[in-house]
Amino acid sequence: MFPYLLLSTQQYIPLLAVFRNFAIRQIHWDEMSAIxxxxLTPDAGTTFRKIIDMDLMADLEKYETISICATKQLMLEELLAKMTSEWDDVLFTIMLYKDSGVNILTQLDDIHALLExxxxxxxxxxxxxxxxxxxxEVKNFYVLLHRIQSTIDEWAKVQIQWMYLLPIFSSKDIVAQLPDEEVLFVQVDRIFRSAMSGLSRDPRVRETAGSASITSIVGLLEIMQEANELMEKVNDGVLNYLELKRLFFPRFFFLSNDDMLEILSETKEPLRVQPHLRKCFEGINRLRFNEVMDICSMFSEDYEEVRMQEEISTAAARGCVERWLFQVRNLFIEI
Incomplete structure (x- = not known):
């Protein structure tokens, strides 16, 4: 009698598995009830015998399909919840940038890897x-991830340009010749400092890089995009400034923008030109300056010294490095 009972109930095991699937929710019970x-929604009084008595075996495949879908859906929900929770503890890492008193973003690789x-x-x-x-929910999370990624990309781009231009616009000599660009850089500088200050208070990546304002229109992403637009104008002005210097003194074409900016940002320090002389003049290694920074002689790479008949006054150039370099060029050609 017992073996017969076992055989007669064994065919209902797949149906029981459907009813015992914890992934099934009311929406799935409603689908199966319609079939x-x-x-079919189980309650405290639902037993194996009651399930058998419902006579559901004819549509077992349909119920199993719904059960499998419920399991797959639950797996996706759990995956989404896991990914969402992983961002709870993801923080920006910052460090102080030189003597600027401003923090900058560092160690972004781990954040980029998690985003990807x-x-x-x-x-x-x-x-x-x-x-x-x-x-x-998946769509919203996808939008959030892309917003975080875009914000970090724009932020890092602003940071690179800010670090590059900060020493330039800290030079009174260059600022005096780029007044419009200085105004734009000051705006970007204020934006960048404000963002980094906010990061010191709340370093969470999701809340900082993924958020927008109350209007849900303008957030950190849009602010950084605007800052980059301003930076492009600043860069265009700097490049035009360097181009004018090169046109006046063509040997500047042998120097990179960085080299030129190093020279032009310290016009009151003629010695800053020394490391770049060999790029401008094939035969000149160094210049000799006297105590008032007049040029009195030049040295070849073999340290052969050639004294100048007339000393060249760097002070008379009034900060225009290219002017006294032009005089050096003329004397060099004469020699």
Whole structure:
């Protein structure tokens, strides 16, 4: 009698597995109830015998399909919840930049790696046939990840340009010749310092880089995009400034922009030109300056000294390095 009972109930095990699937929620019970023609939602009184008596075996495959879908959907929900929670403890790392008194972003590689990993996973989720129940949540998370990524990219771009231009616009000599660009740089400088100050108070990546303002229109991303637009104008002005200097003294074409800016940012320090002389003049290694910074002789790479018949006054150039370099060029050609 017992073996017969075992054999007669064994065929209902797959149906029991459907009813015991903890991934099934009310929406799935409603789908199965529609197939059965009556409410299948289990309650405290639901037993194996009652399930057998419901006579559901004819549509077992349909119920199993719904059960499998429920399991897949739960897996996606758990994956989304796991990825979302991982951002709870992701923080920006900052460090003080030289003697500027301003912090800068560092160690962004780990954040970029997590972003790329999650973006790939979310893209796969969005293409899944089982994402329908959490489709909106997945979409919102995908938008959040891209916003964080874009914000960090724009922020890092501003930071690179800010670090590059800060010493330039700290030079009174250059600022005097680039007044319009200085105004724009001051705006960017204020934006960057404000952002870094805010980061010191709240270093969380999701809350800082992924958020927008109350209007949900303008956030840190849009602010950094605006800062980069201003930086482009500043860079254009700096490049035009360097181009004019090169046109006046063509040997500046042998120097990189960085070399030129190093020279031009310290016009009151003629000695800053020394490391770059060999690029401008093939035969000149160094110049000799007297105590008042007049040029009195030049040295070849073999340290052969050639004294000048007339000393060249760097002070008379009034900060225009290219003027006294032009005089050096003329004497060099004569020699």
């Amino acid at each position: 059965a023609g009556f409410d 990993e999650h973006i790939v996973k979310v893209q796969a989720m969005r293409g899944s046939a089982f994402v329908k129940l959490i489709e909106e």
